[in-house]
Amino acid sequence: PFTAGELAKGAFENGCEAYGWDILSRLSKMILEDDGKIFFLYHPTTREPQGRGPSGWGAAAILSAVDQGLAGIQDEEKLYRKLRFAPRWAVTPFKEGRYLTGYELSKKMVDVRYVFTEKGFRYNLRSPAEEVTAHLLVPAGKTPAKLLVDGRETAFSLGDVFGSKYVDVKVRPAGGVVDFEVLYEGNRSADGTTLR
DSSP, rough: OHHHHHHHHHHHHTOOOHHHHHHHHHHHHHHHHSSSOOSSSOOOOTOOOOSSHHHHHHHHHHHHIIIIIIIIIIEESSTTSEEOOOOOGGSSSSSSEEEEEEEETTTEEEEEEEEOOOSSSEEEESSOOOOEEEEOOOOOOOOOOEEETTTTOOEEEEEEEEEEEEEEEEOOOOOTTEEEEEEETTOOTTTTTOOO
């Protein structure tokens, strides 16, 4: 799990997002098939726990891969004042969901809701961030045509990470809340209908 978590996080960051999701999916299945516990090392063929090293390290690596890699919540300063938001939910089978993470003692939280449709996708981000650098993975085979930030059309750059396309934009959220909505090419209606 320690190695798998780090490998998944690296895959998410380097254009192999589907592989990162595959690693987390296989880990989840393995853990659920056993007793629900995560150990540091397993035997490569029998999958028996080896007991070497602290099991918390393996769990921490997996949680980091989910939090920073899949959900894309990366604190770039402290207490989420500057946030890199790089979610990769587009490679999962989930079309809508919610992800919540944060620092328990400081009560600083990040709350994300998302939805994917045939027209595009949307993220609603609530956080204490004064600045958000968004790096939004576009589903394979789709081309982004328009970005709306809080309902207003906003210029963006299209990033490429080894073939994976990302909508890149930097924003300053008002009141800790920001909506990102990406509409695909060929899916804009004449009346400007969005995913609301």
